[in-house]
Amino acid sequence: MSETTNAIDAIAAPVSSPGEKFFPKFEVTPELVAKAQELVALYPEGKEQSAVLPIIHHIQEEFGYVCPEAMPWIAEMCKSTAIHVAGIVTFYPGIHRKCPGKFHFRVCRTIACALSGGEELLPYICSKMGVDPAEMTDEEPMVVSPDGLWSLEAVECLANCGFGPNVMVNDVLHSQVTRGKIDDIMAACKKELAAERKEAAAAKKEAAAARREARAAAAAEAAEATEPTAEEPVAKKTAAKKAPAKKAAPKKK
Ligand code: FES
Numbered sequence: 001m002s003e004t005t006n007a008i009d010a011i012a013a014p015v016s017s018p019g020e021k022f023f024p025k026f027e028v029t030p031e032l033v034a035k036a037q038e039l040v041a042l043y044p045e046g047k048e049q050s051a052v053l054p055i056i057h058h059i060q061e062e063f064g065y066v067c068p069e070a071m072p073w074i075a076e077m078c079k080s081t082a083i084h085v086a087g088i089v090t091f092y093p094g095i096h097r098k099c100p101g102k103f104h105f106r107v108c109r110t111i112a113c114a115l116s117g118g119e120e121l122l123p124y125i126c127s128k129m130g131v132d133p134a135e136m137t138d139e140e141p142m143v144v145s146p147d148g149l150w151s152l153e154a155v156e157c158l159a160n161c162g163f164g165p166n167v168m169v170n171d172v173l174h175s176q177v178t179r180g181k182i183d184d185i186m187a188a189c190k191k192e193l194a195a196e197r198k199e200a201a202a203a204k205k206e207a208a209a210a211r212r213e214a215r216a217a218a219a220a221e222a223a224e225a226t227e228p229t230a231e232e233p234v235a236k237k238t239a240a241k242k243a244p245a246k247k248a249a250p251k252k253k
Helices: 003-011 018-022 030-040 048-063 070-077 082-091 111-129 179-226 231-242
Strands: 103-108 142-144 150-155 167-169 172-174
Touching (some): 030 048, 030 070, 048 082, 111 150, 111 167, 111 179
Antiparallel strands (some): 167 172
16 A cells, blocks of 8 residues: 555545435546546646645535545546645545535534524534534534434534524525524425425436337337238238149049
């Protein structure tokens, strides 16, 4: 094992999470390569490393977090090194090294929000999500619910200090949040998930119907190809007419 791999393993070891079932697994697809190339092309030659952060953001958006396997690939795309990418990933608290839940809650713990009720919100959200607040540590600030639906993280200032307490759910900022508002937000999240599942089930059904239709069309086409043409029966009849009739066997006397 190389020194670089050792260093990456040491600072960015993979952490499994129940949230993974809600995100696709990291995979280098032609679309991902094209997106990375597009981001790299925004910077002048020789400055490709500047695209590391935008690519990290894109990967987090697509896959929920930045897994260790993604780091050497990002480095390759940006003419950088895996250790440089790992350094950036581990430096910014907003970059996840563990997959969050489907709905990720960031609760502001900075003084203005903490004093306006944010501190009491944290245990309430934990109990609603079924997570243990003791699991939130400096090394692992995110907790994910066992069903992977929720995750929670206490973060620093969300830049909306005058309207605390502030909670960001995925990319949406909610201000002056109360327990009642948390209940409403979580109910809306569940509704959103139900709608997504309904849509996915309908799309699956539609795709299955399309496949069935295509199979039936192919079978009909194959049957048509093997059926005798209009001329064939006529030709057979004519041949039968022309065929000499068998002579009756002489009667025995
Ligand atoms: S202190 Fe919470 S948003 Fe600034």
